[in-house]
Amino acid sequence: MDYEFDVAIVGSGPAGIFCALELIKYMPDLKMVIIERGKRIDARTCPNSTMARGCKKCIPCHILAGWGGAGAFSDGKLTFSTRVGGWLDEIIGERSLTELMDYVDSTYISYGAPERIYGAKEDDIEEYARRAALIGMELIPQKVRHMGREGCIDVMGKMYDDIQKHTEIRFKTEAKDIHINGNAVQGIETNGGDMLAAKYVVAAPGRVGNEWLSGQAKKLSLTTENNYVDIGVRLEIPVAVMAGIAETLYEPKLIYYSKEFDDKVRLFCFNPGGVVTSEYYDDILTVNGQSFANEKTSTTNFALLVSSRFTAPFNEPIAYGQSVARLANMLGHGVIVQRLADLRRGKRSTAERIARSPVKPTLPSAVPGDLSFVLPYRHLSSILEMIDALDKLCPGIGGDGTLLYGAEVKFYSSRVKTSPALETEVRNLYSAGDGAGVTRGLMQASVSGVVVARDILSKEGVTTPGSTDISTS
Numbered sequence: 341m342d343y344e345f346d347v348a349i350v351g352s353g354p355a356g357i358f359c360a361l362e363l364i365k366y367m368p369d370l371k372m373v374i375i376e377r378g379k380r381i382d383a384r385t386c387p388n389s390t391m392a393r394g395c396k397k398c399i400p401c402h403i404l405a406g407w408g409g410a411g412a413f414s415d416g417k418l419t420f421s422t423r424v425g426g427w428l429d430e431i432i433g434e435r436s437l438t439e440l441m442d443y444v445d446s447t448y449i450s451y452g453a454p455e456r457i458y459g460a461k462e463d464d465i466e467e468y469a470r471r472a473a474l475i476g477m478e479l480i481p482q483k484v485r486h487m488g489r490e491g492c493i494d495v496m497g498k499m500y501d502d503i504q505k506h507t508e509i510r511f512k513t514e515a516k517d518i519h520i521n522g523n524a525v526q527g528i529e530t531n532g533g534d535m536l537a538a539k540y541v542v543a544a545p546g547r548v549g550n551e552w553l554s555g556q557a558k559k560l561s562l563t564t565e566n567n568y569v570d571i572g573v574r575l576e577i578p579v580a581v582m583a584g585i586a587e588t589l590y591e592p593k594l595i596y597y598s599k600e601f602d603d604k605v606r607l608f609c610f611n612p613g614g615v616v617t618s619e620y621y622d623d624i625l626t627v628n629g630q631s632f633a634n635e636k637t638s639t640t641n642f643a644l645l646v647s648s649r650f651t652a653p654f655n656e657p658i659a660y661g662q663s664v665a666r667l668a669n670m671l672g673h674g675v676i677v678q679r680l681a682d683l684r685r686g687k688r689s690t691a692e693r694i695a696r697s698p699v700k701p702t703l704p705s706a707v708p709g710d711l712s713f714v715l716p717y718r719h720l721s722s723i724l725e726m727i728d729a730l731d732k733l734c735p736g737i738g739g740d741g742t743l744l745y746g747a748e749v750k751f752y753s754s755r756v757k758t759s760p761a762l763e764t765e766v767r768n769l770y771s772a773g774d775g776a777g778v779t780r781g782l783m784q785a786s787v788s789g790v791v792v793a794r795d796i797l798s799k800e801g802v803t804t805p806g807s808t809d810i811s812t813s
């Protein structure tokens with residue numbers, strides 16, 4: 341069959357970008373198209389990306405969609421642990437993942453990411469790991485390269501400048517349907533009705549596109565499995581409370597198993613001197629957090645989320661997470677904020693009670709309310725247990741004035757069954773990144789793009805450094 345394109349990539353987040361960069365590096369003349377639902381990076385504007393915040397409920401959300409995907413306006417923390425940011429270690433093996441993380445990191449540096457690495461003071465980290473173990477928590481040590489939001493936009497903008505010299509990029513264009521012929525992919529149909537015939541199709545639509553990819557998987561009868569759904573809150577505390585741990589670890593990641601339910605509770609997405617933000621997933625508002633390189637607040641925020649994985653017969657973890665977020669939206673007309681003292685005493689927060697907290701809320705649109713009407717008992721109880729445990733590690737976290745914002749929900753797409761090279765059961769159709777349910781962070785999403793590109797290159801007869809390692813791992 342005659343193809344208009346050799347490769348069509350859906351989504352220009354880190355997974356799509358790194359797939360394109362790797363293909364161009366070895367086959368610069370490949371005929372490639374990237375289709376992206378959002379806008380160019382310089383046309384993406386959001387009040388949430390500045391200190392003057394407030395969600396305008398754009399569709400698609402500028403924080404999540406457009407060149408760079410969710411990565412462009414992210415915090416830009418590249419993490420160097422195979423246990424963080426995805427599940428690629430289960431698919432390509434720990435050794436390949438470690439090698440590819442180094443490779444991806446060097447690419448980020450070549451596009452201007454800062455040289456400095458944080459979290460490398462090993463003796464001090466040992467001490468925190470020991471103290472965490474004493475209170476039943478596991479500290480996941482990790483080194484971090486921090487680009488910051490401004491750095492991320494700059495780095496991804498430079499990647500765009502290079503990629504667009506070789507590749508057609510169609511913005512404000514949505515992939516509607518993946519077409520196959522027999523058991524091989526045929527191309528992509530866009531929402532405008534264009535049929536882009538392509539020999540290889542790479543679906544990298546991110547979390548914002550997970551429903552689309554799940555729908556396509558169903559239509560194409562691809563095997564999928566339920567993934568985790570993480571539901572919880574974002575905590576906001578004075579900067580001083582976690583200043584010591586922040587200085588040593590930079591990005592603390594802690595895991596706790598609750599006594600009552602044996603549920604996994606994670607502390608992550610740590611923003612010292614940062615702000616709490618909201619995110620708009622088509623019709624629901626959820627909570628997130630971020631920090632800026634040049635402007636600091638007097639508060640620190642981080643997520644405390646409980647992970648659940650449902651088994652048969654229920655197979656809609658995303659719908660479950662959305663329902664919890666919708667409850668918060670229904671009661672608070674958006675995001676709810678509550679003082680820890682009020683939550684513990686079974687009272688809703690009011691503006692007056694919030695004003696008694698030494699923590700001044702950095703998300704002005706959050707409405708004082710009662711999160712116990714929103715979160716299921718097992719989530720709330722596990723979160724409160726973790727707060728008590730954390731208070732022993734960093735006294736003050738469990739203070740009356742601590743603020744909780746909800747609901748924070750992380751949807752991980754149902755995972756499409758793939759080969760170790762991320763090829764689906766349909767020949768030449770690949771799925772990569774967060775939307776494929778295999779990653780949940782910049783580093784692993786970028787790695788997944790390289791994995792796909794190397795498999796395509798090997799099918800085209802090009803040998804790359806790690807291609808054989810992955811297919812045999």
Ligand SMILES: Cc1cc2nc3c(=O)[nH]c(=O)nc-3n(C[C@H](O)[C@H](O)[C@H](O)COP(=O)(O)OP(=O)(O)OC[C@H]3O[C@@H](n4cnc5c(N)ncnc54)[C@H](O)[C@@H]3O)c2cc1C
Pocket residue numbers: 350351352353354355356375376377378400403404405406407408409410411412413414415416417418419425513514515516544545546547548549552628629630772773774775779780781782783785
């Ligand atoms: C506020 C915030 C801060 C974060 N901070 C960090 C951090 O510091 N460190 C870290 O490791 N991770 C961070 N993350 C997570 C990180 O951004 C993601 O894990 C990463 O961007 C995933 O990359 P991806 O390429 O898989 O998907 P995405 O980056 O989500 O990109 C997918 C792209 O596909 C497009 N798309 C979707 N569906 C379609 C369709 N049907 N047709 C066409 N285009 C489509 C979307 O518009 C989007 O641009 C953060 C995320 C957010 C939201």
